[in-house]
Amino acid sequence: MAKPNNMATVATSDLPKALTGIQGLDEITFGGLPKGRPTLICGGPGCGKTLLAMEFLCRGALQYNEPGVFMAFEEKEQDLVENFSSLGFDLKSLVKHKKLAIDYVYIERSEIEETGEYDLEGLFVRLAAAIDSIGAKRVVLDTIEALFSGFSNTSILRAELRRLFRWLKDKGVTAIITGEKGEKLLTKHGLEEYVADCVISLDNRVNEQIATRRLKIIKYRGSRHGTNEYPFLISDNGISVFPMTSLLLASAVSSERISSGIKSLDEMLGNKGYFKGSAILVSGSAGSGKTSFGAQFVDYVCRNGQRALCFAFEESEGQLSRNMKSIGINLKRWIDKGLLKIAANRATLCGLEMHLVMAHTAVKEFKPDVVVIDPITTLIGSGLADDAKAMIARLIDFLKNDGITILATDLNLMADKGDAAEIGISSLCDTWMKLSMETQGYKRMRRITIIKSRGMKHGHETKDLIITDNGLEIKDIPGLREDVR
Amino acid sequence: MKNATYKLLLYIAGTTPKSLEAFANLKKICDEHLKGRYSIEVVDLVKNPKLAKGDQIVAIPTLVRKLPPPLKKIIGDLSNKEKVLVGLNIITKG
Numbered sequence A: 001m002a003k004p005n006n007m008a009t010v011a012t013s014d015l016p017k018a019l020t021g022i023q024g025l026d027e028i029t030f031g032g033l034p035k036g037r038p039t040l041i042c043g044g045p046g047c048g049k050t051l052l053a054m055e056f057l058c059r060g061a062l063q064y065n066e067p068g069v070f071m072a073f074e075e076k077e078q079d080l081v082e083n084f085s086s087l088g089f090d091l092k093s094l095v096k097h098k099k100l101a102i103d104y105v106y107i108e109r110s111e112i113e114e115t116g117e118y119d120l121e122g123l124f125v126r127l128a129a130a131i132d133s134i135g136a137k138r139v140v141l142d143t144i145e146a147l148f149s150g151f152s153n154t155s156i157l158r159a160e161l162r163r164l165f166r167w168l169k170d171k172g173v174t175a176i177i178t179g180e181k182g183e184k185l186l187t188k189h190g191l192e193e194y195v196a197d198c199v200i201s202l203d204n205r206v207n208e209q210i211a212t213r214r215l216k217i218i219k220y221r222g223s224r225h226g227t228n229e230y231p232f233l234i235s236d237n238g239i240s241v242f243p244m245t246s247l248l249l250a251s252a253v254s255s256e257r258i259s260s261g262i263k264s265l266d267e268m269l270g271n272k273g274y275f276k277g278s279a280i281l282v283s284g285s286a287g288s289g290k291t292s293f294g295a296q297f298v299d300y301v302c303r304n305g306q307r308a309l310c311f312a313f314e315e316s317e318g319q320l321s322r323n324m325k326s327i328g329i330n331l332k333r334w335i336d337k338g339l340l341k342i343a344a345n346r347a348t349l350c351g352l353e354m355h356l357v358m359a360h361t362a363v364k365e366f367k368p369d370v371v372v373i374d375p376i377t378t379l380i381g382s383g384l385a386d387d388a389k390a391m392i393a394r395l396i397d398f399l400k401n402d403g404i405t406i407l408a409t410d411l412n413l414m415a416d417k418g419d420a421a422e423i424g425i426s427s428l429c430d431t432w433m434k435l436s437m438e439t440q441g442y443k444r445m446r447r448i449t450i451i452k453s454r455g456m457k458h459g460h461e462t463k464d465l466i467i468t469d470n471g472l473e474i475k476d477i478p479g480l481r482e483d484v485r
Numbered sequence B: 001m002k003n004a005t006y007k008l009l010l011y012i013a014g015t016t017p018k019s020l021e022a023f024a025n026l027k028k029i030c031d032e033h034l035k036g037r038y039s040i041e042v043v044d045l046v047k048n049p050k051l052a053k054g055d056q057i058v059a060i061p062t063l064v065r066k067l068p069p070p071l072k073k074i075i076g077d078l079s080n081k082e083k084v085l086v087g088l089n090i091i092t093k094g
Helices: A004-010 A049-063 A077-085 A091-096 A121-134 A146-150 A154-171 A263-268 A290-303 A317-325 A331-336 A352-366 A385-401 B017-033 B081-087
Strands: A038-043 A068-072 A100-104 A112-114 A138-142 A174-180 A198-207 A210-220 A229-235 A238-241 A279-284 A308-312 A340-344 A370-374 A405-411 A431-440 A443-453 A463-468 A471-475 B006-012 B038-044 B062-067 B072-075
Touching (some): A038 A049, A038 A154, A049 A068, A049 A077, A049 A091, A049 A100, A049 A174, A049 A238, A068 A121, A077 A100, A091 A100, A112 B081, A146 A154, A229 A352, A279 A290, A290 A308, A290 A317, A290 A370, A317 A331, B006 B017, B017 B038, B072 B081
Parallel strands (some): A038 A174, A068 A138, A112 B072, A138 A174, A279 A431, A308 A340, A308 A370, A370 A405, B006 B038
Antiparallel strands (some): A198 A210, A210 A229, A443 A463, A463 A471
16 A cells, blocks of 8 residues: 555545455545444455455454354354355354454245245344354355345345344444345345445456456445545455546655666756656667666666665566676676665466555555565556556556656567657656667667656657676667757 | 155244234144144244244245154245145145
8 A cells, every 4th residue: 555544545535334354445445344234245256345354354354353253144153164264264263262253144045835924033143142152243245145045035035134224234244235136226136225325346257268257346434535446456465455546646756866777867857866756657669678777777776775666567577687697787696785676476376456466565564765576567467457547547646656766668669660659658657768679780789769757858869778797788879969959 | 645744844934914824824724634644833933043044044934844754844824725735835836
């Protein structure tokens, strides 16, 4: 999280809320779910409803000392225990310590004959007994719609559901009711009619073979809430919602400068280099020296005792340090000193959101001064272009907000045909440089041009970029000395 | 099956008109069809809430046929005699 307090502190709502403890969810709800009221979580099968609900109980019990009751209509107690142990939740021990009570309600219509009037008092009795047995403050009903397949008299059922939700409110428990997504309604049986305070929908969409989970707050009576669709992850310690929004143009602006690591480039950049905390984009075709360019910057940063985090999507850590050694840049030294971390991943390994959440986590852990993303364009392959652009914008804003300088490379296959960085990420960047390969006689020469650099006077010449045994050098193109400034 | 002994449990939650009616209906049906070979135990969940879990009671009143096997459940006030008899397998459908 960039600055979670940013969002949390502005919430001055009087509505009492119960923190979920679920990463990111408390930020977008400005403090959690409505305390003492039911919340409806709806979504299709396998979208994470049960997990979210159970995590709400576990974290409630462990972090906020609020024991919880899980009334399961679909999974047996034993199944739940097994499923959740893989996510690091020891339900057995919670049950043993009276932090959690699980009641599995089994209804099979074929085994039940109905004759005449009935009510669901049995359910109420069970719920009340479970709540009282541990002094529960939180309740989950997962998913109560199973009742509709168990009983045929829907008018009784609806009246009883209405009574149940009223009863839950009277009990003062913070409840989560889950519901299967319906075709026309939010839930199959229109549970939203009864639970009017807070509705959250979950969704698991597959785009170009990569699944992305998303969470959206549909309604939250009496409270502000984030309105976007937020990607979320199910990782080995539960759910994390990714609350980054791209409305953080309010990040603190630094007028401090940071050298590019190449003296002659600094000269082109108003003699001082980049702005600290700005975003730098280096576009170029294959083999134009983008990675070396990034490595030189990293080397410089670490040499000055600062920390750099490098996301490499094309090379492994070993490969990268071997290759950079050949041009006199010793990255391993900085890794050993703990100043540099290389996070190497194939871009196609997982969806875009997953990458960004991983980036998020890595940045939070490592606390770098500089982040290098090499190349940022591979991320597009793992999502749709529009999504990718929005996500990259979020990532850049998040890093900027933390005052981190970003250097992203952009593999631009069409580099020679125009200046359009593939998905327009250039507009998000403060400094944009283009590397190119030009044929001169029988030789291919690397060239560098500064296309833009916000807030400084910069050179406009195209210069030679020379890769030497001691890193990169930038020189005037020999024989071309006209003043184009 | 003809001469099997019936062990029946009637789950109620407090003495409500509905539960009294269910019990009266049940008693009448049993006296008519199972004279001398049945037992009815009334379980009040308000007094023993923990017992609801064992027989998976959700609706009230619920009649559970413990014996003869298999276990059978009938919910409601048992006002439809025919349905009760079929539900308890005392008479077969049709």
